[in-house]
Amino acid sequence: MSIAVIVLLVVLAAIAVLLAVAATKPGTFRLERATRVAAPVTAVAALVEDFHQWHRWSPWEALDPAMQRTFEGAARGVGAVYGWHGNKKVGTGRMEITAAAADRTTIKLDFLAPWEAHNTAEFTYLPAGDGTEVRWAMSGPRPFMVKLMTVFMDMDGMIGKDFDKGLAALKREAEAGRA
Numbered sequence: 591m592s593i594a595v596i597v598l599l600v601v602l603a604a605i606a607v608l609l610a611v612a613a614t615k616p617g618t619f620r621l622e623r624a625t626r627v628a629a630p631v632t633a634v635a636a637l638v639e640d641f642h643q644w645h646r647w648s649p650w651e652a653l654d655p656a657m658q659r660t661f662e663g664a665a666r667g668v669g670a671v672y673g674w675h676g677n678k679k680v681g682t683g684r685m686e687i688t689a690a691a692a693d694r695t696t697i698k699l700d701f702l703a704p705w706e707a708h709n710t711a712e713f714t715y716l717p718a719g720d721g722t723e724v725r726w727a728m729s730g731p732r733p734f735m736v737k738l739m740t741v742f743m744d745m746d747g748m749i750g751k752d753f754d755k756g757l758a759a760l761k762r763e764a765e766a767g768r769a
Contacts, residue, residue, distance in 0.1 A: 612741050615732060621746045622727035623753035629764035631692065631715040631722045637763055638695050638713045639687060640665070641672035647759035649752040653679040678704060685711070699728070707736075724760065726753050 627634055637643045641661055645651045657676035663669040667690040675682045682703040689696035697711040709730030716723040728749070732740070 608741060612734065615740055617732055618729065619732045619736075619745065620727060620729040621750055621753070622725055623750055623757055624723060624725040625757040625761050626718055626721055626723050627761045627764050628721040629761075629767070631717060633764045633767070634715055634722050634724055634760065635690070635692075635695060635713075636666075637760055639667050639670070639690050641670055641685065641687075642666075643763075644672065647756060647763050649756040649759070650680050653677070681705075699730075722764075724757060726757055728753075 637647060642665075651657070654676035657674055657680055660671075660673040662671040662673070663686070666687075668687050671684065671686045673684045674680060681701060683699070683701045685700070686698045687695060688698050693715055695713045697713075699709045699711045701707040701709070707730060709728055712725075712727045712729075714725040714727070716725070736745075
């Protein structure tokens with residue numbers, strides 16, 4: 591057997607192992623972060639349920655100062671829609687609040703570019719002493735190509751840092767009474 595054939599077989603075996611590892615990844619994902627805010631639930635929810643306020647705390651808003659934003663539907667709460675189109679760091683997408691209650695806000699989150707993904711974001715508000723514990727979660731399907739990418743990348747580590755940054759800014763805004 592020639593060296594070229596051996597190298598080809600090794601490469602094919604490595605690809606097969608990589609594909610097998612990716613196939614064992616779960617078909618869905620969920621990541622979540624939490625923080626405690628020294629402000630009432632209503633103050634925190636007001637910042638989340640009004641997409642016009644997201645520029646004040648969302649970790650992605652500053653990535654493209656020229657990002658185009660559209661607001662449709664309700665002014666806040668259920669039926670509020672926020673669309674964006676920006677550079678490659680923020681891409682193109684749309685969010686719609688599908689549920690808003692005293693203890694949670696649920697958002698349908700559609701990424702359209704640079705890749706397509708359809709997820710759910712959920713903010714949960716739990717009274718905690720004289721403040722609020724806020725949990726920000728995102729969940730959705732994990733298609734095979736995403737499974738393959740997660741063999742090399744830690745999605746929780748990458749997006750989790752953004753959630754941490756966003757929650758810190760949300761905390762700052764709510765505690766300053768700027769809801």
